Amino acid sequence: MTDLPANADGGGCPSGLAPPDTKSAHGTDLSAFVTQKGNLNRLHLSVRGAKCGGCLSKIEKAVHALPGIDTARLNLSNGQMEVLWAGDLKPSRIGETISNLGYGVSVHSEDDAAKDAKREERSLLIAMGVAGFAAANIMLLSVSVWGGHGEMGQTTRDALHAISGLIALPVLVFSGRHFFKSAWSVLKHGRANMDVPISLALILAFSVSVFETINSGKHAYFDAVVMLLFFLLIGRFLDARLRRQAHAAAHDLAALRNSSVNRITSDGKTETIRADAVKEGDTILLAAGERAVVDLRLTSGTSEIDESLVTGESLPRIAAAGATVYAGSVNLGQPLRGTALGAAADSLLSDIAGMLEAGEQRRSTYRKIADKAVSLYVPFVHTAALLTFIGWLVFGASIREAVMVAVATLIITCPCALALAAPVVQVVASGRLFKQGIYLKSGDALERLATVDHVVFDKTGTLTLGEPVLNEDGVDPETLNKAAMLARASRHPLSRALVTAAGAGNLATDVKEFPGLGLEADLDGVTCRLGSADWVGVEAAEATDGPSLWFLEGENTPILFRFSDEPREDAAETITALEQLGLSLEVLSGDRADAVQRLSDRLGIDQWTAQASPQDKVERLENLRAEGRQTLMVGDGINDAGALSLAHASLTPGGAMDVSQSASDAVFSGGLSGILDTLSASKTARTRMQQNFGLAALYNLIAIPIAVTGNVTPLIAAIAMSASSLVVTINALRR
Structure with missing residues (x-):
């Protein structure tokens, strides 16, 4: 488990991507949901509101501090947390510990997790649409006020400001709830996140505008409030969309594991049951063409078994009485009978599922460029606005003047450019890759792909046809x-x-x-x-x-x-191009040694390993990681899924198994040249992200002194903030 420095001790989630909801296990008896794993108690929970490495570290450290805890592992991509412990610790204390940190927690449900992710994205899209529609209408009224300056009467101006306020109020409540809920959930626990300064800026700007309208002031800033909401929601929606399918591999693998099984009863009858109902020692009938979902020891029958998706062996093998057939294998010939070696939860597929969880956990700890940038942002913004307010009061300004300058400072430093800097680059790069037949699935994949220095290839179906x-x-x-x-x-x-x-x-x-x-x-x-x-x-x-x-x-x-x-048509060309980029290469396959060696020699790859099991592949990836290598794994079978998930970055061809496609960072089609296109795009995207954060920092260095000295109104601050967002967007669109 990796402890992260960013906001790990009370700093809150700098991203503020989603607040915890009202469903909570706080005070609920969770004993009925505890299962056994060896000599340990096991509990699966769904944690809501944790979206960054700081959240992950904070939650895991708090749970680990409880007596008897052996393992506390949170997966940020799907919010699933597994806790293992020994002793008399009540499971409700685990839920209370997480809840007291300001996060929602409930009993884990795969269906609920998927529904929550879709619900969040849809909610953000609707809120963004409402804010955009309102911003357009309020801007029309504001243009009228600006155009009539010096000619428009006070009554007319006040009426237009009042209409703008009536439009902005429900929008602020409806579209702004994503930020307000998140800010309140951490504030009531004595912490802060990125949504705290955003919420302050929105509320103060709206309140000042109401005050100015009531007192017939010349300026109101309802347009700034709604524009700010609109731009911030764009960043939130883009990020949520890229995150939503991050845990699809677990769902695809669960679909394989949850298939039905034909069990033969003691009286010789055949009954169809769920795979999770199989117990060790049950007699299972594996029909022709059927995929095994539990590990079996064959008792009768002889048939050819296709294990290509499990072991990587390109040709079927003959299986007869006494042979072991692993979950995921397909019976190509005659019906077979076998004894279940364990429950579905103890099968090879379950082992691979565990590897996927470990891989997603590790990727969750990856310190994205955006996380590094925003980890220092919250205290900086709070301090700048507070010092501005105090400073103006000290130098004799009225409370109204001090508030106006502080609000302008909050707005002009609001993290629109920061929020858009990475997501807009990811979306632009994803769109361009999609046109080249490459489907990018992970939000931070581009950053990881840009840093790889070693490539590991599976053989069958990846380098070959x-x-x-x-x-x-x-x-x-x-x-x-x-x-x-x-x-x-x-x-x-x-x-x-x-x-x-x-x-x-x-x-x-x-x-x-x-x-x-x-x-x-x-x-x-x-x-x-x-x-x-x-x-x-x-x-x-x-x-x-x-x-x-x-x-x-x-x-x-x-x-x-x-x-x-046969190798793919462009295999040799791609291998040569990757070597010219300075990348080292190797082949890691479950196929026979002679076949792997023959292909490696033909393609000019010196390092290769044959007859590697899924565990062997994971072990090799872990050894490379220990050596400090940033490994790119390219594979297509179920046997590659664990390695794909645990690699620093991973790619899979379009014809691969669904589980492998979901476990990887991107799916490419049209040949191995897609690997080169993906690596090229990732390096360009990483450069654009760094440039965008540099532009955002430069903007703040210029804008903050101007705002602090009182030389901008909240309206001008909003326009400047919007301009900074436009600049990073234009930079992302550059070729």
């Missing part, structure tokens, strides 16, 4: 057509590849399939076989390495068909 291709050199077309007549009766990948090479044709009649061996049929009265070397009588010493099929026609000499998983 993921499908075997027949090597047609020396293959007799007539023999190929005869073999294809048998192959058309099989779903085996090598049979499919042979049929693809042969093209359209006839299917032999009465084709018999022998699990683990091959196919047999009569062609023009001659018995023909297609399958393994043993099936056609080839001695083991004569068998070839690599994927192959043998065809035997009658008493003739068996014919060998060789297959290979």
Whole structure:
């Protein structure tokens, strides 16, 4: 667990992205939701309002301080927190501890978490639309006041100000509630966040405008209030939209784990149950074409098992009684029976789910450029406004004058440019990448992608096409057509590849399939076989390495068909380009050693690892991290999901498994060149973000002295604030 320096001790959440809601576990008995994990008690909670590294550190440290706590791990992307402890600690104390920090807490629900994220985004969008509509209308009234300066009567001006106030009041209450709730939730616990100065600026500017309108003042600042709301809500909405799908991997994996299972009862009947109802020792029927959702030890049947999404092995393997079939594998042939080795929660898929959670937790601790910038902003703004107010009073100004200058200072330093600096760059970069067939999913992914120095590739389906291709050199077309007549009766990948090479044709009649061996049929009265070397009588010493099929026609000499998983067309070109960028490369695959070595040599990659399990891949990523490497993982299978999530940054091709796509930072299509496009865009985006924060800092250095000395009104301050937002937006749009 990593402790973060930003606001870790009472500074509050500098982002203020969402306040805790009213649903709370404070004072609620949570004992019914406690489960056991070994000798420890386990409780899953949903924490609301925690949006930055400072929040994460503060919550985890507070819970860890409770007696008996073993683990307290919060995932910022989905708000899920897991707590493990030993002893007699009451779970309600955990909820109270989090609630007393100013955060909402309740029993965790995957459905509720997804609904809350969508609800937040929709609420921000509506609030932004209302504020934008109101700002346009109030500006029309303000233009009339400005245009009629010196000619418009006092009564008319007061009426226009009053109408503006009537429009602004409900907008302030409705659209501003996102900031007010967040500010109040931390203030009542003696803390502060970015929304405190924003709320002060909005309330004070509105109050001063009401005072000026009642006293027939020349200026009111209702337009500044609503414009400020509109620009701030743009930043909030953009950030919420980029965050909403950050925890989609867990949902996709849960969908696999929550599938139904066919269980055979003690009286021999078959019943369909939920996967989470399976217990160790249950007898499970795995039908042809079905994906296993629990780990099984086979008791009867022989069939080919496709483990490509679990282990990365490109070819199916024969599984018979005594073999272990892991959750996520697909039965390609005959029905199988097996004994469950444990509940769904103890399967390989669950282990991968744990890796995903650990990966999301680590990414949550990543110190984004925006977090670094805003961590110092709250005390600075508060101090500047307070000193301005006190200073003007000391030098003899009236309370009204001092308040006006302080409000102008709050408005002119309001973090519009700061709030937009990163999100607008992310949205622009995401749009440009989308046009290139690359879907960026994580808000801070661009920053992490820009710093990678080492690339780890999966093999099957990533560097290669993921499908075997027949090597047609020396293959007799007539023999190929005869073999294809048998192959058309099989779903085996090598049979499919042979049929693809042969093209359209006839299917032999009465084709018999022998699990683990091959196919047999009569062609023009001659018995023909297609399958393994043993099936056609080839001695083991004569068998070839690599994927192959043998065809035997009658008493003739068996014919060998060789297959290979070909590299993608642009693989070699992409590898060369990445090396020219100064990146080191390696291949990390679950496939056979000979296949991995052959591909690595062909592409010029010196470092490679074969037959790596999902745990092996994670261990390799952890070792690279310990060495100080910023690793980019590129993979496509369920077996890659844990590594994709735990890597510093990750990419996956468009044809990958949903879980892998969700676990990665971006999905690319159209070939491996998408990796180069993504890295190039990320470096440009990181530069633009740094420039934007520099521009925002420069703006404050110039604007604050002018505001503090009383040379701007709240209206001019609002215009200046809007101009700074426009500048960072234009900079983000630059090529």
